[in-house]
Amino acid sequence: MAEPYVRLENIVKRFGPFTALNGVNLDVHSGEVHALLGDNGAGKSTLIKVMSGVHAPSEGTIYVEGKPTVFNSPRDATVAGIGTVYQDLAINPLMSVTRNFFMGRELYKGPRGLGIMKMGEMNEIAHDEMLKIGIDISDPTQAVGTMSGGQRQTLAIARAIHFGAKVLILDEPTSALGQKQQMGVLKTIKKVRKRGDIAVIFITHNEIHSQLVADRYTFLALGQVIGAGKKDELEHNEIRRLMAGGAEMRDLEQELADI
Amino acid sequence: MAEPYVRLENIVKRFGPFTALNGVNLDVHSGEVHALLGDNGAGKSTLIKVMSGVHAPSEGTIYVEGKPTVFNSPRDATVAGIGTVYQDLAINPLMSVTRNFFMGRELYKGPRGLGIMKMGEMNEIAHDEMLKIGIDISDPTQAVGTMSGGQRQTLAIARAIHFGAKVLILDEPTSALGQKQQMGVLKTIKKVRKRGDIAVIFITHNEIHSQLVADRYTFLALGQVIGAGKKDELEHNEIRRLMAGGAEMRDLEQELADI
Amino acid sequence: MSDRNESDRLQQESTFQRLIRRPEAGSFAVMVVVLVLIAFASNGNAMNALGIKNNLSIISQFGIIATGAALLMIAGEFDLSIGSMIGFAGMSMAMMLKWGLPFGLGEATPFSAFFITLAMTLSLGWLIGTIVVRSGLSSFIVSLGFLFGLRGVTEVTFRLINQSTQISGLQDFKETSFFARLFGGESFGWFYDLAFALGFNLNRRGEQWVTGLDARVVWWMLVVLIAYIILSRTQIGNWIYATGDNKESARANGVPVNRVKVGLFMTTALCATIFAACQVFDTNTADAAKGNLKELEAIAIAVVGGILMTGGFGSVIGVAFGAVTFGLVANAVFYIPWIDGSFYRVFVGAVLLAAVFANERIRKRITGGI
Amino acid sequence: MSDRNESDRLQQESTFQRLIRRPEAGSFAVMVVVLVLIAFASNGNAMNALGIKNNLSIISQFGIIATGAALLMIAGEFDLSIGSMIGFAGMSMAMMLKWGLPFGLGEATPFSAFFITLAMTLSLGWLIGTIVVRSGLSSFIVSLGFLFGLRGVTEVTFRLINQSTQISGLQDFKETSFFARLFGGESFGWFYDLAFALGFNLNRRGEQWVTGLDARVVWWMLVVLIAYIILSRTQIGNWIYATGDNKESARANGVPVNRVKVGLFMTTALCATIFAACQVFDTNTADAAKGNLKELEAIAIAVVGGILMTGGFGSVIGVAFGAVTFGLVANAVFYIPWIDGSFYRVFVGAVLLAAVFANERIRKRITGGI
Amino acid sequence: ERYVMITHTQGTDPFWPVVEKGGRDAAAAIGAEFEYNFAASGDMSDMAKLIEAATATQPDGIIVSLPDADALGGAIKSAADSGIPIVTINSGLESSKTVGALMHVGQPERLAGTSAGERAKAEGVTKGLCLNQEAFNTALVDRCSGYFDALGADLNQIDVSNDVAQIKTRTAAAIQADPSIDGVLAVGPHVCEAAAEAIEEVGADVHLSCFDMTPGVINLIKDGKVQYTIDQQQRLQGYIPVIVLHLYNTNAGMLPGANVPSGPGFVDASNAAAVESQAGVNR
Ligand SMILES: Nc1ncnc2c1ncn2[C@@H]1O[C@H](COP(=O)(O)OP(=O)(O)OP(=O)(O)O)[C@@H](O)[C@H]1O
Ligand SMILES: Nc1ncnc2c1ncn2[C@@H]1O[C@H](COP(=O)(O)OP(=O)(O)OP(=O)(O)O)[C@@H](O)[C@H]1O
Ligand SMILES: [Mg+2]
Numbered sequence A, B: 001m002a003e004p005y006v007r008l009e010n011i012v013k014r015f016g017p018f019t020a021l022n023g024v025n026l027d028v029h030s031g032e033v034h035a036l037l038g039d040n041g042a043g044k045s046t047l048i049k050v051m052s053g054v055h056a057p058s059e060g061t062i063y064v065e066g067k068p069t070v071f072n073s074p075r076d077a078t079v080a081g082i083g084t085v086y087q088d089l090a091i092n093p094l095m096s097v098t099r100n101f102f103m104g105r106e107l108y109k110g111p112r113g114l115g116i117m118k119m120g121e122m123n124e125i126a127h128d129e130m131l132k133i134g135i136d137i138s139d140p141t142q143a144v145g146t147m148s149g150g151q152r153q154t155l156a157i158a159r160a161i162h163f164g165a166k167v168l169i170l171d172e173p174t175s176a177l178g179q180k181q182q183m184g185v186l187k188t189i190k191k192v193r194k195r196g197d198i199a200v201i202f203i204t205h206n207e208i209h210s211q212l213v214a215d216r217y218t219f220l221a222l223g224q225v226i227g228a229g230k231k232d233e234l235e236h237n238e239i240r241r242l243m244a245g246g247a248e249m250r251d252l253e254q255e256l257a258d259i
Numbered sequence C, D: 001m002s003d004r005n006e007s008d009r010l011q012q013e014s015t016f017q018r019l020i021r022r023p024e025a026g027s028f029a030v031m032v033v034v035l036v037l038i039a040f041a042s043n044g045n046a047m048n049a050l051g052i053k054n055n056l057s058i059i060s061q062f063g064i065i066a067t068g069a070a071l072l073m074i075a076g077e078f079d080l081s082i083g084s085m086i087g088f089a090g091m092s093m094a095m096m097l098k099w100g101l102p103f104g105l106g107e108a109t110p111f112s113a114f115f116i117t118l119a120m121t122l123s124l125g126w127l128i129g130t131i132v133v134r135s136g137l138s139s140f141i142v143s144l145g146f147l148f149g150l151r152g153v154t155e156v157t158f159r160l161i162n163q164s165t166q167i168s169g170l171q172d173f174k175e176t177s178f179f180a181r182l183f184g185g186e187s188f189g190w191f192y193d194l195a196f197a198l199g200f201n202l203n204r205r206g207e208q209w210v211t212g213l214d215a216r217v218v219w220w221m222l223v224v225l226i227a228y229i230i231l232s233r234t235q236i237g238n239w240i241y242a243t244g245d246n247k248e249s250a251r252a253n254g255v256p257v258n259r260v261k262v263g264l265f266m267t268t269a270l271c272a273t274i275f276a277a278c279q280v281f282d283t284n285t286a287d288a289a290k291g292n293l294k295e296l297e298a299i300a301i302a303v304v305g306g307i308l309m310t311g312g313f314g315s316v317i318g319v320a321f322g323a324v325t326f327g328l329v330a331n332a333v334f335y336i337p338w339i340d341g342s343f344y345r346v347f348v349g350a351v352l353l354a355a356v357f358a359n360e361r362i363r364k365r366i367t368g369g370i
Numbered sequence E: 001e002r003y004v005m006i007t008h009t010q011g012t013d014p015f016w017p018v019v020e021k022g023g024r025d026a027a028a029a030i031g032a033e034f035e036y037n038f039a040a041s042g043d044m045s046d047m048a049k050l051i052e053a054a055t056a057t058q059p060d061g062i063i064v065s066l067p068d069a070d071a072l073g074g075a076i077k078s079a080a081d082s083g084i085p086i087v088t089i090n091s092g093l094e095s096s097k098t099v100g101a102l103m104h105v106g107q108p109e110r111l112a113g114t115s116a117g118e119r120a121k122a123e124g125v126t127k128g129l130c131l132n133q134e135a136f137n138t139a140l141v142d143r144c145s146g147y148f149d150a151l152g153a154d155l156n157q158i159d160v161s162n163d164v165a166q167i168k169t170r171t172a173a174a175i176q177a178d179p180s181i182d183g184v185l186a187v188g189p190h191v192c193e194a195a196a197e198a199i200e201e202v203g204a205d206v207h208l209s210c211f212d213m214t215p216g217v218i219n220l221i222k223d224g225k226v227q228y229t230i231d232q233q234q235r236l237q238g239y240i241p242v243i244v245l246h247l248y249n250t251n252a253g254m255l256p257g258a259n260v261p262s263g264p265g266f267v268d269a270s271n272a273a274a275v276e277s278q279a280g281v282n283r
């Protein structure tokens, strides 16, 4: 097996008295879609926040291309090639679509910081990139606060993709989307995967979505890994059981029908 | 057909130059689950905000039990029996679970406002109600800000159910939940429906969920109703097509598989 | 593995750990440090018969307005008009006592002067609150407008009616009016009489030194007690927290957010009026500078007491500790002879920063770092 | 039906509609109203040769510090230490000019006094900013600590070294030093010379009246121009908006949030130092009260100029209009003989509220009511 | 021995440091401790609390200025009653005895204002304007009122603020607005300096008189831009009380038989050169 691009070893994260992650291992390979699944509160968001430099782990090591790495800020993670679309979208409501899109990575001429921004070019790129995954915004200078939840999600995804990271982390990217846009995102994930040089981490509660795109699974429950493996190694029913944190899905559906 | 509990007639809502709702009609019947479906930005959240008194409609009338009614505040809507679980959860992160649960509807003895709260009793109820839909919180005095997204959603739903409204509005209640909790919520919806005296409005982007529980559908696109009807009047494929805002779902899935 | 339980993830805590996680812990610690330092540095002077009376007098003044400011801050709003409101209330009472009731309604008594003034200040509080909730504007800026405006009105009224920015030479209403004694009189006289009987409380001539604490000490205790019960035990208390934490969600759940806020702006106005009444009936004077800078001090005390600037978090008891800290620091320069009086502001700045750091640590522990 | 398009939901707007939706529209309207009212009420006195010079002098003072405060507010932070910083900077420069450089380094020149002071104020700005970003505490409270602390330090230094709270009678450095003229001298002399040649600009004796505007007018225009370009055109400008709007998301996208904030705290310190230098080199005096209350005025002007209290929104040009409005109100009532000067605080309060309402309407239109 | 001085100022007026220095010098001369304090808010009630706090520390004497006998009287009286000798200074001559002080050193502000006004009237002033930098400071308002008493006119006072630029522009505005003004009184030395510039700017012939001294004011007097300034010789208000209290405490209640007037002294072109080196430090 090839060297994983990012490898987490024995990650522990405590918030005060509360242990959110209790020794988690994770390998992320380029050209694969890695589905991170688990119940509410299992620690998925916490895990990827550790991976993208938002939280420092209490214990454990992050390896990037085999080298132990410490992220002191999200910026460090970005530089290391880890791009993230957060569940609580990293979007600024008062700013325009374009300014959001290029936030922190503006196109400019002149010195960094004091360089003059190329607004026209940026407007065009933002519009085009969002159109590519299926949302046509009429005016890229419109404030993002006036857009719907799904439109914002699309912006965040388009942005992460445009600034093409080596690892693209998507925390429940489809949960607020309409079906058409859901498919659009899945399509984009597959497109990214096809390039072969990018690893995608995909968090979702939707079983169908994960089966449509994922190559590899990791299941979390109560801060621990309760199962992992490649798609072809796992049985369908096993996946369903693990996604529900170990409960029998079939029983639940039956119960529902009985009411 | 029986008199609808709530009837919206020709609702128009403009935000400045932008028309979010453009003449929407909606009937809500007690004892039914009414699925409100549509693409991102279609106006679903806006419509239910109008119904629950957050936004005043620019035009059109709301009838409650046949009488034209004007909601000046969410309180008016609550009094009229409309309970809402918002997409952007109405949860206060710094307050404890119990205080959140009973926020605005505390149990007290003495005069309203200055009455002393019965904390013990409230702690118990909050814990029990959340347990009923499947989340066991260890300490009801814990601040909600330390809970995961899904745990918060459960709190909001448990609360709305506990204060049993005549119309229960759920804006994408399952989108942030794990599969087990998703089933729990659907189960609860069915339980509520079975009582027969409560109408449920259920917004979702998940086709399966809507088919599992809904009795009646309304499809929105770009602020207008593009289709509506009872479950048995609509064909399966028609539903899928309408959910995607009119696009052909099958084509999309095919496209995805081709990549 | 799946038989692990949610509660396994939460460690058990000892009683001590629980205690230092109370919201008051930070302000309590700071208070104790300041108390001990000053008691030592002053050779006990700060804690002799008169020292206690004087310190408590300053502390209660601070405490009364800081409690009002704190409740408002928990609900997520500011009131920068407190100081000007004190000036206005003092002016209004003294003006009536000197020049009679408005509209030629005859002589004023302490009773009528107080209640007519209270009616005005409450209306002003209502107005500020209403502007804030109706317009959705930041209360910082609305009350800043009133900081300038009310001080201006006070000054203009003084000049136009009284020809001077100061009223003095009023009769001593404490002698004739029980009501005036309620604000300007003394309290806890029995305590000092007892101390005298036991051989303490002697001045240089060997006579009884202090006859009682200022009445405002009782007012402070009352205000703290009522505010404490309301905030932590009653329904309105829950509404105040809810309003400050997330206004929209509180509103959506039927909390009368606007009425809570307007009510709290009226409460700060009430506290300012009590403050002014205590001073007016104590000294029988008023001047246009009364209450100057008190708004910033009230906010500073609330913060020293552990109130979160962004609302939704804090405790009344903590604010009482904060008032003690702040009151002692304000007087400290006297008790520490080798320090020049102009160091006062330096100390205030330092204590403020120290307290705020202490409180922040506590708060992070309680709320899990939000 | 499904062939309706997203853009169909957006109405087309006329040029005028676009114009009144600019962020500066509200502050511009308020400025015009105030200008016209004052020009009429003062019989033109406020706009004669001297009137223009004097009003511009006050306006530029306000404008310089308000621009700094505004940038910081757009990034979502406050600086309440501006006034005390002005006092500190003025004290520092005057003290060096009178008593020589610290550590016995010999005589000070205006040049060395200014730059050593600037080094200190920038360090203080850096310190405040660093405390704010490191601790995550509210900048309101951190800078409130410095409001008290710095003023205290200024006072203590005056008292201990200078034995007086005021320095006066320094030699007139403008005569000997080009550098001092840069801050304390005059500008636009040609304009007034021209006006004199054309028969205007005569004083009561019929001689040439005014010889030029204060140098600080040029500083103001410079500060506004630079701030405008940075905010609206450069990358840092986008970072400032991003930081104020949603700090977390800005950070997650690689905006160096902390460095932006610290930089802006240093910018307000820079503006305060320029303010102080203009006064010191103009009058050759300094006193411990210099800059008192200026922090609240700077914030008020920024808000009158359309800056949103919660950050993320506003324009430098609007703030310039705000400075004109505020400067006129603070100064021009004194041109109106039939209004008692003590009304000016009332006016300040009223204009503040009026402007803030006007701005709010505009902002709602632009951002769709968030 | 330990003596405490408390005065009414917001801490920014250059008048009081001279008083303080007088007190310190005297204390140094007799080897006593000396503390100085003031209530920065300008609120009389705050000052009363300071006096109480000082009393609690049981000093051997308190020196206090008395701008408002009603507000401060209670605190001073209780200090006196507890056996602490007290000397009042500066304003408050009338009430000095009633609040229980041993004696008073100073000169009532109003009287000082009146003497400034009398001289101004004699020098031809018909319509006056008073520049006050702390509009809520009653001592300063008294100076203005006294000036107008002597002129026989109603108080015409503006709040010029403590900001030097605003002092200048507001003064210019007021003179510009009413061309009949021919006499200006500045009740503080920094106001005096800024007012002189404003008058020059407006190009009006205005009689300018001031209170208190700084090197800048002396220069203006020498240049003829300021006619005179009232010198209270406030150093005496600091120095004498310490000595008096010292003698009182160490010599069985030795006390001068009368109050000591410290001023007013006029400084004008005739004596400006002589006092120059002392200005702002000892005078
Ligand atoms: N306050 C507002 N001001 C301006 N426009 C708004 C406002 N609220 C909503 N909109 C606009 O109205 C449209 C409908 O938004 P809404 O939130 O109702 O969509 P939705 O159907 O709930 O979408 P989603 O499925 O993404 O939640 C969107 O285009 C949005 O930009
Ligand atoms: N800052 C924090 N302080 C304290 N506890 C936290 C913090 N952040 C998360 N937690 C806790 O850690 C646990 C894991 O949370 P996390 O958000 O990672 O869950 P998740 O797997 O993403 O769940 P969901 O599917 O609901 O998004 C939760 O129980 C949550 O309460
Ligand atoms: Mg999550």
Ligand SMILES: [Mg+2]
Pocket (backbone or CB within 6 Å): A148, A149, B044, B045, B046, B087
């Ligand atoms: Mg929605």
